[in-house]
Amino acid sequence: MADLDETFSGTKDVAEALRFDEAALASWMNDNVPGFSGDLNVSQFKGGQSNPTYRLEAGSKAYVLRRKPPGKLLPSAHAVDREFRVMKALGENGFPAPEMYGLCEDPDVIGTAFYVMDFVDGRIFWDPYLPGVDGEERAAIYDSMNATLAALHAFDPDSIGLGDYGKSDAYIPRQIARWSKQYKASETRKIASMDRLIEWLPEAAPEQDRSSIVHGDFRLDNMIFHRTEPRVIAVLDWELSTLGDPLADFTYQLMQWRTPKEMRNGFLGADLAALQIPDEAAYVEAYCRRTGRESLPKLDFYFAYNLFRLAAIVQGVYHRSTLGNASNAKAKEYGAMVEPMADYAWSFAENMGS
Structure with missing residues (x-):
């Protein structure tokens, strides 16, 4: 790789x-x-x-x-x-x-x-395994990410002038509708699992219990870290941000722990203890502690939803590459990633008895 x-x-x-x-x-x-x-x-x-x-x-x-x-x-x-x-x-x-x-x-x-x-002068880590970083700093980097997302979700949008930044309720149904439409607008071939997800997700969506500012694409490489400290100093790429369900935002990042290395360079099957990267349970516990939650419900739904949404985004990147206006030369490779993501998303739906 x-x-x-x-x-x-x-x-x-x-x-x-x-x-x-x-x-x-x-x-x-x-x-x-x-x-x-x-x-x-x-x-x-x-x-x-x-x-x-x-x-x-x-x-x-x-x-x-x-x-x-x-x-x-x-x-x-x-x-x-x-x-x-x-x-x-x-x-x-x-x-x-x-x-x-x-x-x-x-x-x-x-x-x-x-x-x-x-221009914020700091470090951007593109590889979530953090090669070249010692284990203690790896743990601190992931803890800083966790704390940063919890802090984002703690803001009262009205108090900082963002009360009209989006509709605060029914976030996931609206997102499913949006990305279903976007996917169909950029579709280049039929993918059966995407069609099944478009039909199943709206009926399976849980009730939203809180509303917050959501980033929409919160992941390691959308952050700048201090040059010498394991501390987030800037969060970038807010294109997908709005008001909505903070659990959708958190579980999007949590997919890192549920996807295999060949998909999004995920942690599934990795020896996280040896790397000193927190495991999924520890990462969830830290977020729940910081946000006053006892647990995260219906994770299988959130993983199915987030993988579907990601597959739709990736399809859009690939579609733009066929038109010649994608911003990254590797965009054309994205076409092959959509179906495996969709199939994996459907496996979480099947876990819920779909």
């Missing part, structure tokens, strides 16, 4: 399909970003599949630009305006988020909507 940190870390020359008018951007930044000066240099981050992300350098300052991809897009996808809003609100209330400098929704500047934020 390729070294994931080497494959996805750092920057590269901007892909031809994702280039834009750099002079127009420099002019916009001069008008909208306090302290901006100097010649602008643009490169593209290697990682990321959905919204293309760029490193900007000017003078002695580094910034990050994140934009909608060019071309025809699925409805409601690539909501960079929502990313900007939620990170700004959370960062201003003590949550680890980059400083946000400006949002531009005028497509005439660089071709699509975008925002500019601070």
Whole structure:
């Protein structure tokens, strides 16, 4: 297996399909970003599949630009305006988020909507097994992730200006409907288990007992850690964030423990004790303790739902690659991942007697 940190870390020359008018951007930044000066240099981050992300350098300052991809897009996808809003609100209330400098929704500047934020200097770990990190630090990194997600779910959306960030109830039924529609819009071949899940999930969805801000894609490589401490200093990639069921958010991350290594580089079957990574029971207990829960109900449903949702997202990435506007060169490989994910999701549904 390729070294994931080497494959996805750092920057590269901007892909031809994702280039834009750099002079127009420099002019916009001069008008909208306090302290901006100097010649602008643009490169593209290697990682990321959905919204293309760029490193900007000017003078002695580094910034990050994140934009909608060019071309025809699925409805409601690539909501960079929502990313900007939620990170700004959370960062201003003590949550680890980059400083946000400006949002531009005028497509005439660089071709699509975008925002500019601070470049946070830290560590991004692309491999959840954390090679090159000692066991004690591995344990602390996962504990920091757990604490960060629990802190997110503790915010009262109304108190930080996000009370209208989404509908607070019936999150999972709405998500099932959304991703069923998105999947069908990007479908390239029939997958029987996806069709079964689209039919079964709405009837099996549990009642939502709490509402919170949900990240929607909370995983290791969407976080920046301090250079020398096992501490989250920024959470990135809020495109899928909204108000909703915090258990859907937590169990999305918990899939790491229930998927095999060949699927999402999961932990299933791994010797976590030797790695000093907490096992599933310990990770669940820490989250429950931090959020005042006694236990997590209906995990099989949540795993089926989250794997279905992930399969729909992956199908969208693959579909964009067939159109030539996916942001990562490996996107075309994603087509082969959808059916195994869907089949595995259906196995959790079968555990519930479907």
